Amino acid sequence: MILEMFDKFKEIQKKQKAYGYVMGIVGWDSNTEAPRDAFEHRAEMMGIISSEMFKLSTSKDYQEAVYSCYDSIDELDNLQQREIRKAKKNLDKILKVPEDVFVEYRKTLTLAQRTWEEAKHENDFDAFAPALDNIIQQNKKILEFIGYKDIPYNELLDDFEEGYTEKDYDEFFETLKRDLVPFVKEVLTNGRKIREDFISDIYPRGKQKEFVEYLMNVLNFNYERGGLKESVHPFTWHTHSKDVRFTVRYLEDFVFSSIFAGIHELGHALYEQQIDPKLDYTNLGGGTSSGIHESQSRFYENIIGRSDEFWKVHYPKLKELFPEQLKTVTLEEFVLGINRVEASFVRVEADELTYPLHILMRYEIEKDLFGNRLETKDLPKVWNEKMVEYLGIEPKDFAEGVLQDVHWSAGLFGYFPTYALGSAYAAQFYYTMKKELNFEQLILDNNIQAINEWLKEKIHQFGSSKTPKELLKEVTNEDFNPQYYVKYLKEKYTKLYL
């Protein structure tokens, strides 16, 4: 009986996967090459497909399959149990929220997207405030339907990082405030001056492309299971472990963008490519959480990609491609350049050291918004105060301040904190890896594959079949510990700057 029901569950899941697959491909297409005027027709067609998907995912048959399996869950094997638990969790959520509330919220988000774009362009917070407030209020309403552990914000945090609550994040960010903020101030104030002229030189597009393709080979991206394209905002995308693609962009006056955003996305992509293909046929394929995903992208981007050792090997190739631009730039100057630290307004342009402080302030703001301690209208004031407190600078306008990120206009609350958490995970993984591998030497030997293999064996292969907390514990033999992150940053930037 239970196996019959589980088969039924798998059968419906396969259909869901088929809808998910085509929506995924259409999404990739629309973000990378679909012509502008196709927008309207596509929106209409995809509305129909999503609604078929929704019908399927809330059908009586599906409910029966999921809940029957859940009732006899002990009869299933471990992986099956995880599948059913995850399916039930999602189904509960969908069923708890009345359809009209959900439809209303989707509509609000669609409109808010454009409102935010215009408001940012016009540098006008008041134009966006009502829409933002509307999103927040509807979110709170939905959270009342769904339910939450202790406080509403916990539910949002759990959405992106299973098992993490405000209490967990409070500990993490308190550590950063106490141990990192003073160090960042020290580097910003007393750090040595570095050479910057070559950073904003002109690096022709074609040669940048050649270098990025060179890097993809160095890092062992598998082209049989993926591809590389261009788009305005770099991103990684997958439908299953054998189709993982990502994009970069080439800015002629900022070569670091294609190099480091490229390596960053590659980190996301390698994670997806190295997941066990058998999980493609479950709901446990794909990376397990935003934080773990970000740990991988930042591991490749910062820990490998901005290391001294990495450029000892690959700087000659870059110089070969850009002999004029880099003629007088020494390896040491170059490595300092790619690790330049500065207090800046915009999160996505922030360096590795100041980045977590941008996240810290967003976390504090979200927490207060959902704890009813902060009103939408007061956001700009609070934003600027925190910028001054943590980074010592005050934004001149909203576009570089509170309006800079797309996330809130898309209803993404609870997502930001995973960015900093990911970097901290990466550091913890790094110190474990160093015990087992001769990390620096592998990079010097241009043997990144050995690092890829380690990450595959310890993390990637499991997809979503382990939670972030389980992974941390199993890989590093301890629970999440932000001190590794502080240690990593202090070691690295003391050596470079102090």
Next chain:
Amino acid sequence: MILEMFDKFKEIQKKQKAYGYVMGIVGWDSNTEAPRDAFEHRAEMMGIISSEMFKLSTSKDYQEAVYSCYDSIDELDNLQQREIRKAKKNLDKILKVPEDVFVEYRKTLTLAQRTWEEAKHENDFDAFAPALDNIIQQNKKILEFIGYKDIPYNELLDDFEEGYTEKDYDEFFETLKRDLVPFVKEVLTNGRKIREDFISDIYPRGKQKEFVEYLMNVLNFNYERGGLKESVHPFTWHTHSKDVRFTVRYLEDFVFSSIFAGIHELGHALYEQQIDPKLDYTNLGGGTSSGIHESQSRFYENIIGRSDEFWKVHYPKLKELFPEQLKTVTLEEFVLGINRVEASFVRVEADELTYPLHILMRYEIEKDLFGNRLETKDLPKVWNEKMVEYLGIEPKDFAEGVLQDVHWSAGLFGYFPTYALGSAYAAQFYYTMKKELNFEQLILDNNIQAINEWLKEKIHQFGSSKTPKELLKEVTNEDFNPQYYVKYLKEKYTKLYL
């Protein structure tokens, strides 16, 4: 009542369109960039989506809607009537063929594709013969279920060119045999020798790309409604009038390939882009037939693109991009080069003048196969005899002979004749256009837009809402008349070669 039923028909049709849309995008993706290892998963996912589409298109609801509307068709307006007639015709066909016969046939085709590829690669006709024979026999069986007018082959011909029968094509090809074959022999034997050295020179890819993009602007391709990409086999693809894309390929040792295959595909693409967008929401969007489609691609490729006038305007640009390769090549030599005539084995590489003879022999073979006058095993012998008869050369092997085309392995019978028919349509349109427009002068003035507008007004806008025969009659004021084609070719090649 009828309007209620028609609304129901439109509602189901919209869902069909949504499935068609996503399958279209996935198809484009798989043909232009999806990674190799994604094949298996995609095939499985698309199997599910097609089967949903099939269920919808044979559902009782859909049958009821279509047949009820058909029963009271006089109450509908003209466009609605055409929609219902077309829907009924397709539905009749699907319902007449037992599902297992259809499934078996799809399976046969899937396997045959690979068998053909291998057989061609191994130059082994016997390896492909059983699969081909199987396809032909199953096709005949299906035709018995569907029914046909007089003879089975008529049904296949009508599939690609509505209203055309073997009798129509016989007249057409008899004309070519009588009036064109001797002329081609004359040109091949007594035509003047032309300069050929520059044709196979090396033309770097990047510059070819630049020239193709230049041509797309000259010919007014609308990038807001489409795009251009690369693939091994150039093709055009659309989901609706606002999303029409095509591909080219760049062969460094054969620059004519990107130029003329590019203009050819652009002709297909302009047709689709200029269809009235209101037809996107009917089953009458898209070009009306293979023959009319081919008439447009060949009009742009040959009548515009290989004309003296066109290169008077654009040869300087080409010389600017390839100064070394074309340094000593005069405009006259270049125009002769792009219109080089030679007896060759492979259809897709054939020139404008010998091309219809390649089609003629395929038509005669298909006709005899479906008329039970020719057995599969005798194909190579007959093939080579006809090559000698029409072109005076005999293929050395199967790969350049009977195994060269993909069509039969894909079950496409009745398709080939439309290629020649399209060229003949193009000539008939051309002589009408010349009465209304100063064609040569427009090209000299680089005003292709005026030609595009004429084709839009007379042909493109109607999509499939008129049959090929209706279009011919309305545009040219007479029925299809192959003498225009003969006249066009004789005028052009007499001037160039004799």
